[in-house]
Amino acid sequence: MAEKVLMKGNEALAEAAIRCGCKRFFGYPITPQTEVAAYMAKRLPKIGGTYMQAESEISAINMVYGAASAGVRAMTSSSSPGISLKTEGISYLIGSDLPCLIINVMRGGPGLGGIQPSQSDYWQATKAPGHGDGHILVFAPSTIQEMVDLVFDAFDLAETYRMPAMILADGMLGQMMEPVVFPEKEVVEHEKPWAANGHQGKREHNIINSLYLKPDELERTNRERFARYEIIKEKEARVEEYLTEDADIIVVAYGATSRIVRAAVKAAREQGIKAGMVRPITVWPFPAKAVAKAAETASRMLCVEMSLGQMVEDVRLAVNGKVPVEFYGRTGGIIPTPAEVLEQIKKIAGGAK
Template identity: 65%
Template sequence: MTDKVLMKGNEAIAEAAIAAGCRHYFGYPITPQTEVAAYMSKRMPKIGGTFLQAESEISAINMVYGVAGAGFRVMTSSSSPGISLKQEGISYIAGADLPALIVNVQRGGPGLGGIQPSQSDYFQATKGGGHGDYHLLVLAPASVQEMADLTVKAFDLADKYRMPVMLLADGTMGQMMEPVSLPEPSEVKTEKPWAVTGTKGVRKHNIINSLYLNPEQLEKTNVERFEKYKLIEETETAYEEFMTDDAEVVVVAFGIAARVSKNAVRAAREKGIKAGLIRPITLWPFPKKPLLKAAEKAKAFISVELSMGQMIEDVELAIKCSRPVYLCNRSGGMIPTPEQVLSAIEKAKGEN
C-alpha cells in the first residue's frame, strides 16, 4: 500500500486496475463515469497499454470480449444507459467463460434518465441483464478505498472463476474524493491455458465460443457453470455487519445508501433504539446467511436504496419473509438523508 492520496472514486478504479495488471481499456464517455476513461487515456500510453475510445459501448464491450479471449486482463466502464448497450456482449463473455471487468457508475433511469447517482441497475446487474442462464459476480464499493480494493479483487475473481465481474458503483462513489492507499502493482500469475494466443504449431487449437447448436451440449455447459456459481455462493460472499449483534431493526444497504444508513443507525442507537446495518459487499452472491441469522433477533428489516425498491426482494427472500421488510428509498438521482432513514427505523421499531 502506498501513502494516502486524495482521489476521485473513478480515478481510484483506473489506477487500481493498472496496479492489478490491466493494460487494455475500451470505453466510451458518459457522465458520471468519464474520469475512468480520461484517466486511462493519460496513463495507458505511458505504460505500454491500450486506451481506445470505441465508436460505441457495443463496440467497446466486444473489444473486451476479444482481449479477454486472448488471456489479458481487460476492462470497460460506463454508466447505466451505456451498460444497457453492453448487455449482449456481457452475455457472450459469460457464455464463453471469459474473465473481464465491467464497471457501472450508475445514474438515474430508465432511458437516458439523469446524471445524478442511482442504484436502479440492481436488477440488471444481479439477475442477468443480458439473455440466457448466467450470473455476474457483482461487487458494491462504499468508499473510494473500496473502489480501488474491489477493482483488484474483481480482476482476481474474474481470473479465478473465468467469468465477467461487475463493479457496481454510483455517481457519488465515482465523483467523491477520499483518502486512498493505492494497491502496489502486482504480477498477474493466473495461468490461462485456454487463451487463444496462437498454437505455434505445437498444441491443439483453443476455441473461444458461446454458440452450441447441440442442446444437450449447451445444457451441459450451463449446468457446469451453475456448479461453479454454487461454489462462488459458498465461498465468495462478502458483507459488513455494523451493530447487528442485538439489533431489533436491521437496515440493509450497499454503496452510498450504506454510508447514509450508518449515520442513521448511530443516531438511532443514541436514541436507545437497537438498530444495526448489514452492508452487502457482494450483491451477487447476496449475503443470505447473515440476514437469515439477523432475523432470529430482529423484529423488522429496512431496505435502503436509491431505486424504487429492487434489493428489497432479495432481502425478503434471504429472510424467507419471516419478518416485515420496509422500503426506505429515493429515486431518479435523489439520495435519502440520514434523517429519512432514522425516521424509517423509528417507524419500524414502533410498529413491531
C-alpha cells in the same frame, strides 16, 4: 507504509486497474463515469498499454471480448444506459467463460434519465446482465478505498472462476474524493491455457465460442456453469455487519446508501433504539445466509436503496417470512438523508424512546 493519495472515485478505479496489470481499456464516454476513460487515455499510452475509445458501447464490449479471448486483463466502464447497450456482449463473455472487469457508475433511469446517483441497475447487474442463463460477479463498494481494493479482488476472482466481474458504483462514489492507499500487492495473473493467443505448434488450437447448436451440449455447458456458481455462492459472498449483535431493527443497504444508513443507525442508537446494519459487499453472490442470520434475532428489517425497490426482493427471499421487511427508497437521482432514514427507523420502532 504506503502513502495516502486524495483521488476522485472514478480516477481511483482506473489507477487500481492499471496497478492490477490491466493494460487494455475499451470504452465510450458517458456521464458520470467519463473520468475513468479519460484517466485511462492519459495513463495507458505511457506504460505500453492500449486505450481505445470505441465508436459505441457495443463496439467497446466486443473489443473487451477479443482482448479477454487472448488472455489479457481487459476492462470497460460505462454508466447505466451504456451498460444496457453492452449487455449482449456481456452475455457472449459469460457464454464463452471469459474474465474481464466492467465498471458501472450508476445514474438515474429508465431511459436517459438523469446524471445524478442512483442504484436502479441492481436488477440488471444481479439478475439479467445479459440474455440467457448466466451471472457475473458483482461487487458494491461503499468508499473510494473499497472501490480500489475490490478492483484487485474482482480481477482475481474473474480469472479464478472464468467469468466477468462488475464493480457496481454510482455517481456519488464516482465523483467524490477521498484519501486512498493503493495495495502493494504483487500482480500474479492466472495461467490461461484456454486463451486464443497463439499455439506455437505446441498445442491444439483454442477456440473461444458461445454457440452450441446441439441442445444437449448447451444444456450440459450451462449446468456445468451453474455448478460453478453454487461454489461461488458458498465461498465468495461478502458482507459487513454494523451493531447487529443486539439489534432489534436491522437496516440492509449497500454501496453509497450504506454510508447514509450507518449515520442513521448511529443516531438511532443515541436515541435508545437498538438498530444495526447489514451491508452486502457482493450483491452477486448475495449474502443471503448473513441476512437470514440477522433476521433470527431482529424483530423487523428495513431495506434502504436509491431506487424504488430492487435489492429488497433478495432481502425478503433471504428472510423467508421470519420477520417483516419494510422498504424506503429515493429515486431519480435523489439521495436519501440520514434524517429521512432515522425517521423510518423510528416509525418501525414505534417512535423514539
